[in-house]
Amino acid sequence: xxxxxxxxxxxxFQRDTQRIDVFTGLSLDVAQxxxxxxxxxxxxxxxxxxxxxxxxxxxxxxxxxxAGAAVxxxxxxxxxxxxxxxxxxxxxxxxxxxxLTAYQNVELPLLLTRLSKPQREERVRVALGVVGxxxxxxxxxxxxxxxxxxxVAIARAIVADPTLILLDEPTGQLDAKxxxxxxxxxxxxxxxxxxxxxxxxxxxxxxxxxKTVLHLEKGVLIERAAxxxx
Amino acid sequence: MRYLPLVLANLGRHKRRTFLTAVSVALALxxxxxxxxxxxxxxxxxxxxxxxxxxxxxxTGIVFPLPIAYAGRLRTLPGxxxxxxxxxxxxxxxDGKRFFxxxxxxxxxxxxxxPEIQLPPDQREAFLRERTSAIVGKRxxxxxxxxxxxxxxxxxxxxxxxxxxxxxxxxxxxxRVINDDMLIFRHDYFDERIQRAGIVGWYILQIDTPDNAAxxxxxxxxxxxxxxxxxxxxxxxxxxxxxATMWGNVSLLMNxxxxxxxxxxxxxxxxxxxxxxxxxxxxxxxxxxxxFSDRRLFGxxxxxxxxxxxxxxxxxxxxxxxxxxxxxxxxxxxxxGFDVSGPTLALGGVIALLLMLASGVVPxxxxxxxxxxxxxxxxx
Numbered sequence: 001x002x003x004x005x006x007x008x009x010x011x012x013f014q015r016d017t018q019r020i021d022v023f024t025g026l027s028l029d030v031a032q033x034x035x036x037x038x039x040x041x042x043x044x045x046x047x048x049x050x051x052x053x054x055x056x057x058x059x060x061x062x063x064x065x066x067a068g069a070a071v072x073x074x075x076x077x078x079x080x081x082x083x084x085x086x087x088x089x090x091x092x093x094x095x096x097x098x099x100l101t102a103y104q105n106v107e108l109p110l111l112l113t114r115l116s117k118p119q120r121e122e123r124v125r126v127a128l129g130v131v132g133x134x135x136x137x138x139x140x141x142x143x144x145x146x147x148x149x150x151x152v153a154i155a156r157a158i159v160a161d162p163t164l165i166l167l168d169e170p171t172g173q174l175d176a177k178x179x180x181x182x183x184x185x186x187x188x189x190x191x192x193x194x195x196x197x198x199x200x201x202x203x204x205x206x207x208x209x210x211k212t213v214l215h216l217e218k219g220v221l222i223e224r225a226a227x228x229x230x
Numbered sequence: 231m232r233y234l235p236l237v238l239a240n241l242g243r244h245k246r247r248t249f250l251t252a253v254s255v256a257l258a259l260x261x262x263x264x265x266x267x268x269x270x271x272x273x274x275x276x277x278x279x280x281x282x283x284x285x286x287x288x289x290t291g292i293v294f295p296l297p298i299a300y301a302g303r304l305r306t307l308p309g310x311x312x313x314x315x316x317x318x319x320x321x322x323x324x325d326g327k328r329f330f331x332x333x334x335x336x337x338x339x340x341x342x343x344x345p346e347i348q349l350p351p352d353q354r355e356a357f358l359r360e361r362t363s364a365i366v367g368k369r370x371x372x373x374x375x376x377x378x379x380x381x382x383x384x385x386x387x388x389x390x391x392x393x394x395x396x397x398x399x400x401x402x403x404x405x406r407v408i409n410d411d412m413l414i415f416r417h418d419y420f421d422e423r424i425q426r427a428g429i430v431g432w433y434i435l436q437i438d439t440p441d442n443a444a445x446x447x448x449x450x451x452x453x454x455x456x457x458x459x460x461x462x463x464x465x466x467x468x469x470x471x472x473x474a475t476m477w478g479n480v481s482l483l484m485n486x487x488x489x490x491x492x493x494x495x496x497x498x499x500x501x502x503x504x505x506x507x508x509x510x511x512x513x514x515x516x517x518x519x520x521x522f523s524d525r526r527l528f529g530x531x532x533x534x535x536x537x538x539x540x541x542x543x544x545x546x547x548x549x550x551x552x553x554x555x556x557x558x559x560x561x562x563x564x565x566x567g568f569d570v571s572g573p574t575l576a577l578g579g580v581i582a583l584l585l586m587l588a589s590g591v592v593p594x595x596x597x598x599x600x601x602x603x604x605x606x607x608x609x610x
Binding site for chain 1: 232236239240242512516521522524526606
């Protein structure tokens with residue numbers, strides 16, 4: 001059974017008097033342990049799809065199930081608790097709270113758990129070690145490079161050991177070298193730690209790192225292709 | 231507690247704004263405590279008075295004197311155990327800018343009737359022995375830098391001329407409501423110096439039991455009803471309360487000003503909190519994505535408002551308490567016993583709590599209700 005099951009999802013927005021249909025009957029499966037890239041032009045619905053999987057948005061109709069949980073049917077309170085346990089999310093930019101250090105930013109998801117302070121500290125250090133920033137734990141975001149910021153964001157996404165890691169254009173603002181570092185890290189998380197990853201990207205090179213590449217065109221999944229690097 | 235570092239970090243984002251907001255709250259609560267204490271001090275002064283003491287004044291008004299000859303007749307009335315008298319003098323010292331109360335009293339009977347005015351035995355003896363002696367409160371002694379045994383010259387404003395007294399005693403009130411800012415001298419010396427001898431400002435009667443107060447007061451007034459100076463007799467508490475009413479409706483005025491200040495600061499605080507929350511819309515989105523629930527975000531914003539108002543409350547209310555205590559403030563003698571009371575601090579705390587709720591609830595609700603997808607647009 002797939003980790004993510006999206007069935008016959010319709011999603012529309014109302015902009016002034018105009019109704020915009022993003023998805024009209026979209027269905028999709030994402031397997032456990034997969035590394036999936038979602039590609040497509042702006043406005044094709046990539047980020048909306050990611051938001052639906054994360055329970056940040058609700059489908060107009062249809063079902064979204066993640067690890068057996070009916071995400072589309074949860075209340076706001078249930079969704080928050082569910083996200084804290086099952087989802088790690090990385091944005092393109094402004095991921096980190098500027099007033100918190102790298103350590104404190106990574107610790108945020110753990111504040112929602114029952115872990116003690118020493119247990120939280122151990123987890124944060126491990127997560128920052130995985131992304132190679134254990135020497136930057138007391139640095140503020142302004143003291144980090146763009147690539148380092150994204151790696152801290154990834155550390156925060158994995159620190160609570162979520163079921164699924166979702167990334168929305170994580171390399172969109174990075175230079176080539178930093179992008180390589182982030183993509184290498186994602187590959188390692190998938191390959192070495194078995195994490196299920198869904199990444200939205202415009203970058204073909206980034207998509208090449210994934211095992212599966214899905215193309216969205218005006219809300220329709222028009223192509224499924226095995227990535228070059230898979 | 232685990233969220234406190236996050237709350238403090240957010241408050242530290244704009245240190246100057248946070249500082250100024252907390253200071254605004256502190257100032258408002260300091261003013262509230264000060265104005266409220268004026269009211270409670272006046273009220274305490276009006277409440278002061280022994281139930282076993284009656285005050286006899288001229289029925290026409292307190293500025294009109296009574297004959298000293300009444301003393302003998304008052305002593306003979308049933309239920310009256312002791313009689314004393316006093317006269318307002320109205321003197322000033324030096325440039326006269328520092329006001330203080332000056333009374334001429336019958337020393338032996340007055341000190342016996344007011345054990346609240348505590349005096350070392352040797353100083354008491356000296357006061358009773360020496361006609362031109364005076365006793366002063368400790369505060370007055372310190373204000374003018376006087377010392378025991380010093381001759382001081384007071385200019386009479388009602389009873390003119392220079393009046394020189396030798397300070398023979400420094401009294402300490404046993405009750406904070408009693409002014410420690412007075413100069414008390416002997417009535418026989420006063421009687422000797424003024425042109426119109428044989429008058430007193432008011433009599434004080436020590437009675438056997440408070441239950442007889444009304445009956446004795448009526449007896450006194452009946453006794454002198456057809457005399458040249460009819461009397462008006464009441465309890466000491468009523469006498470003190472009549473002075474309090476001379477301030478007018480101070481309570482209403484002070485409370486109105488206090489509430490207006492608190493309301494103005496409420497708007498300032500609420501505005502600062504809303505600005506702070508608005509600037510962090512994107513961060514709220516990130517926190518919601520991580521799994522912070524609406525309720526938790528509501529709590530975090532309220533906690534921020536709480537920390538600011540708590541800091542302001544500690545600074546403002548604690549500052550008022552300590553400042554007035556440390557400076558022994560008494561409003562130049564008009565507000566003896568001026569001290570921020572426990573109930574005033576508690577009321578200030580309640581106002582701080584309301585301030586927190588009123589200033590924090592709008593940004594807190596806004597943060598909690600913000601749809602994640604809409605908030606994410608600030609991130610993207």
